[in-house]
Amino acid sequence: MAHLIDGKQFAAKLREKMTGQIASIKADHNIVPGLAVVLVGEDPASQVYVRSKGKQAKECGITSIEHKLEDTTSQEFLLNLINEMNNDPAINGILVQLPLPKHIDSAKVLEAIDPAKDVDGFHPINVGMLSTGGKGMVPCTPLGSLMMLQDYHGDLTGMTAVVVGRSNIVGKPMFNLLLQQSCTVTMAHSRTKNIEDVVRAADIVVAAVGVPELVKGDWIKPGATVIDVGINRIQLEDGKTKLVGDVHFESAQKVAGAITPVPGGVGPMTIACLLYNTMVAACRHNNVELPAA
Ligand code: NDP
Numbered sequence: 001m002a003h004l005i006d007g008k009q010f011a012a013k014l015r016e017k018m019t020g021q022i023a024s025i026k027a028d029h030n031i032v033p034g035l036a037v038v039l040v041g042e043d044p045a046s047q048v049y050v051r052s053k054g055k056q057a058k059e060c061g062i063t064s065i066e067h068k069l070e071d072t073t074s075q076e077f078l079l080n081l082i083n084e085m086n087n088d089p090a091i092n093g094i095l096v097q098l099p100l101p102k103h104i105d106s107a108k109v110l111e112a113i114d115p116a117k118d119v120d121g122f123h124p125i126n127v128g129m130l131s132t133g134g135k136g137m138v139p140c141t142p143l144g145s146l147m148m149l150q151d152y153h154g155d156l157t158g159m160t161a162v163v164v165g166r167s168n169i170v171g172k173p174m175f176n177l178l179l180q181q182s183c184t185v186t187m188a189h190s191r192t193k194n195i196e197d198v199v200r201a202a203d204i205v206v207a208a209v210g211v212p213e214l215v216k217g218d219w220i221k222p223g224a225t226v227i228d229v230g231i232n233r234i235q236l237e238d239g240k241t242k243l244v245g246d247v248h249f250e251s252a253q254k255v256a257g258a259i260t261p262v263p264g265g266v267g268p269m270t271i272a273c274l275l276y277n278t279m280v281a282a283c284r285h286n287n288v289e290l291p292a293a
Helices: 007-029 044-060 075-086 106-112 124-132 140-153 171-180 195-200 266-285
Strands: 034-040 063-069 093-096 160-164 184-188 204-207 225-228 232-235 241-244
Touching (some): 007 140, 007 266, 034 075, 075 093, 093 266, 140 171, 160 171, 160 195, 171 184, 171 204, 184 195
Parallel strands (some): 034 063, 034 093, 160 184
Antiparallel strands (some): 232 241
16 A cells, blocks of 8 residues: 555644744744735635635744635726735735636736745746746645655656646646656646556656546556645535545555545645745845745
8 A cells, every 4th residue: 555645744744844934034033924815706615725824824923914805806906906015025925816706817917916925936937937947936736746755755856757737837837846856757638648658657646637536546657656636526426525636546545655645635735835935935035044944
């Protein structure tokens, strides 16, 4: 049976380390990192995420500001709010919870955020920084996935990796992060031919597809490490629902060397990395070194 990579436990350890680092930034430099989260509308899943982000931020010593706006909020109002936050020195991270209502151009909103405060790492400047090896903000889900891989393997140099899914928020940044670690990376997607064989060639498999349990155990190279980014709610025969990943966990855990569960794998690391990015941004804005953990 594969070793279980416990993202919940790893995220708790990361938050504990950050709590100490943030306390020492405050003690030595009088800096308190600030995170502003903007939620437009009443999407229940987004409300849960935003609440959870705010709670965990406060627990780590980060000031958390929430802007809850009506779903009729105009694009102009939102852009003005972002502009104000860009100019507010107490705010180091700005996150606009997606999806936004249809009348708002999400790309325009994300591009309005100061790249140095873009803790989601979605701004085109940060996308470019990641692909050219610059010092930008790295998207939270791929960053959390990489941290777990490095914690388990140490150096990833020379390993073969397949990223299944080529989205801008997960697949592409994950590809670039693994490439930066000197993995030999393949990116698979819905048009990839013989995808099972492509996946079976890899020492590391990252699945970010949004198709419940797509990657089966017999797609996996024996001993490979599997990072399951997917979060899918499926309906069971008895009418109840269940969260599953993009990997068929039961069959994959019999073949893989290590695997992340869903829930309790990548999910908790995403929020922890948002707080990490906020702490890093606060240090950069104030020209101070990130304290050792
Ligand atoms: P997108 O829908 O934006 O992208 C999905 C990608 O998967 C596309 O590149 C698509 O290919 C590819 N794909 C779809 N079907 C197949 C298939 N049958 N075979 C191979 N590739 C396929 O999804 P996201 O990247 O936003 O999210 C992926 C998953 O990760 C979702 O389950 C989402 O809920 C989850 N997620 C989890 C997060 C976390 O915190 N744990 C954070 C963000 C996402 P093509 O481009 O060719 O269409």
